[in-house]
Amino acid sequence: MFEHNAGAESNPVNLAEYARLARKRAEPSAWDFIAGGSDDERTLAANRAAFERWTLRPRILSGRDTVDVSVPLFGRTLASPLLVAPIGYQGLAHPAAEVATVQGAGAAHTAMVVSTMSNRTLEDLARAASAPLWFQLYCLKDPELTLSLVRRAESAGYEALVITVDMPRMGRRERDLRNGFALPAHLRPSNLLMEASPELHRSQQGTSGVALHVGQLFDAALSWSTVERLKQQTALPVLLKGVLTREDAQRAASVGIDGIIVSNHGGRQLDGAPASLDVLPEVVEGAGGRCRILLDGGIRRGTDVLKARALGADAVLIGRPIMWGLIARGAEGVTDVLRLLRAELEQALALCGQSRWTEIDRSLVALAPPCGGGWSAPEEGL
Numbered sequence: 006m007f008e009h010n011a012g013a014e015s016n017p018v019n020l021a022e023y024a025r026l027a028r029k030r031a032e033p034s035a036w037d038f039i040a041g042g043s044d045d046e047r048t049l050a051a052n053r054a055a056f057e058r059w060t061l062r063p064r065i066l067s068g069r070d071t072v073d074v075s076v077p078l079f080g081r082t083l084a085s086p087l088l089v090a091p092i093g094y095q096g097l098a099h100p101a102a103e104v105a106t107v108q109g110a111g112a113a114h115t116a117m118v119v120s121t122m123s124n125r126t127l128e129d130l131a132r133a134a135s136a137p138l139w140f141q142l143y144c145l146k147d148p149e150l151t152l153s154l155v156r157r158a159e160s161a162g163y164e165a166l167v168i169t170v171d172m173p174r175m176g177r178r179e180r181d182l183r184n185g186f187a188l189p190a191h192l193r194p195s196n197l198l199m200e201a202s203p204e205l206h207r208s209q210q211g212t213s214g215v216a217l218h219v220g221q222l223f224d225a226a227l228s229w230s231t232v233e234r235l236k237q238q239t240a241l242p243v244l245l246k247g248v249l250t251r252e253d254a255q256r257a258a259s260v261g262i263d264g265i266i267v268s269n270h271g272g273r274q275l276d277g278a279p280a281s282l283d284v285l286p287e288v289v290e291g292a293g294g295r296c297r298i299l300l301d302g303g304i305r306r307g308t309d310v311l312k313a314r315a316l317g318a319d320a321v322l323i324g325r326p327i328m329w330g331l332i333a334r335g336a337e338g339v340t341d342v343l344r345l346l347r348a349e350l351e352q353a354l355a356l357c358g359q360s361r362w363t364e365i366d367r368s369l370v371a372l373a374p375p376c377g378g379g380w381s382a383p384e385e386g387l
Contacts, residue, residue: 017333019349020305020326023342027332034184035097038215039328042272043176048280049272052303055280059312060373067358072351074362076320078297079165079242079263081137083320084114085347086310086362089339090301090322091141091167091246093122094215096192098331104133106331109339111135113347118167118322121154126195131161139165141246143172144224144231145197151224154196155239166239167266171247173227175219176274187214197222233260244299247274249284254291264297271302271324282313289317307349314362315369 017023028036042049076086089110096102102124110117116137119130131138140158145151155166180186187208194205204217224231236243244264245257257265267288269278281302289298300313301322313321323346330338359365 017341017345019345020329020342023326023329023333023338027329031098031332034181034186037180037184038094038097038178038186039325041178041180042276043178043274044276046272046276048269048276048278051280052269052272052282053305055282056303056305056309056312058373059282059316059370061308061311061315061353061357062369062371063356064358067360069355069358069360072354072360074347074350074354076362078116078320081116081164083116083137085343085350086314086318086320087113087115087343087346087350088139088299088320088322089115089117089327089343090324091118091120091169092324092328093120093194094124094188094192095328095331096124097189098328099335101335102192103130105336106327106339107133107138108135109327109330109336110343112336112340113343115343116164119163121196122194124192124195127154127158127163128161129195131163137164139163139167139244141167141169142235143169143222144227144235145222146224148231150197151235152238155235155241157196159239159241163241165242165244165264166235167244167246168232168235169246169270170227170232171249171268171270171274172219173223173225175213175216175223176270176276178213178216178273181213181215182211184208185210185212194218229256229260232262236261244297246301248288249278249281251287251291254288255293258292258295262296264299265292266322267298267300267318268302268322282316285313285316285318304346307346307351308353310346310350311353311357311365312370314365315367317367 074085076083099105104125107130118139118141119127120141121143140163185208188205190206202218202221205214207214242263245262246266247268248254248265267281267285281300297319299320300318304321310321326342330342
């Protein structure tokens with residue numbers, strides 16, 4: 006499905022160059038599945054635009070010559086605040102699928118969140134890991150099957166449970182509908198082998214095999230009671246991924262949730278939802294210091310990571326750029342994407358006169374005056 010031959014373009018120096026390289030190498034319908042959003046893709050574009058609305062306020066003559074971007078999270082100190090976001094069906098990007106991503110994240114000394122819908126089992130990925138793994142859980146119609154996934158993650162040594170709460174049903178992803186997108190026959194949701202439906206592999210224009218599978222499998226009646234029950238059934242730290250409002254942050258904190266991931270699912274669910282960065286301050290306020298706050302969506306530069314920290318994020322998750330690295334160079338590309346972002350973050354931290362990630366606060370950013378320009382994605386608001 007993908008060509009992985011290196012050439013003159015094989016040494017990107019930033020994430021935009023990785024995106025261009027991956028775009029050229031990807032099978033078109035697989036690229037659309039990875040890159041696209043829902044409906045008009047306004048929220049997809051908004052995730053990038055949000056970072057352009059903030060400017061950094063560097064402080065000079067700090068007298069500091071070192072930087073420390075390590076972050077304590079759930080009993081561990083991670084080398085950097087850059088985590089790998091949960092991404093399903095990574096076999097679309099590379100033959101080694103999630104195994105390559107786990108290896109790449111390990112080489113970068115950072116944690117990875119493994120998707121329920123991975124093409125490799127969570128046990129196989131645990132055996133391949135050299136850095137912490139968290140498990141991302143979709144709540145299924147069968148509660149016993151859902152709980153069995155939690156138990157498997159616990160037994161395999163996963164260190165946190167990330168419950169995705171913004172996908173009781175799948176967003177209308179029009180690129181996939183145009184392409185009649187379905188998984189190639191050799192790819193399966195390996196954690197749910199007995200749950201794979203024929204529709205998942207059946208390509209028909211106007212439908213999405215993945216969306217049909219989600220409709221058959223996921224709990225459309227997902228509620229707070231489901232989350233509270235799962236919280237009681239595991240000793241792992243529990244995070245909710247998909248929180249976008251103060252009210253939901255307050256509720257999450259009140260029921261003892263350990264962490265919140267401020268996320269609109271990369272613009273792939275509710276089109277018209279706000280950019281993750283835009284609502285980060287209100288979610289932080291709603292949580293009131295009672296749980297850790299992470300963010301995903303639209304991060305393409307180290308300066309973006311710094312802005313997220315200044316507005317209240319304890320750490321960030323990187324999604325599509327990980328796939329760009331995986332398509333372009335396999336495990337090495339994943340490591341390099343994380344390395345590039347970390348290098349940019351450390352440089353920005355130093356140039357802002359700061360030395361420690363944990364000491365960054367709101368004084369580092371201000372709303373930017375209206376102006377043109379900004380980051381230019383290779384295509385369609387990536």
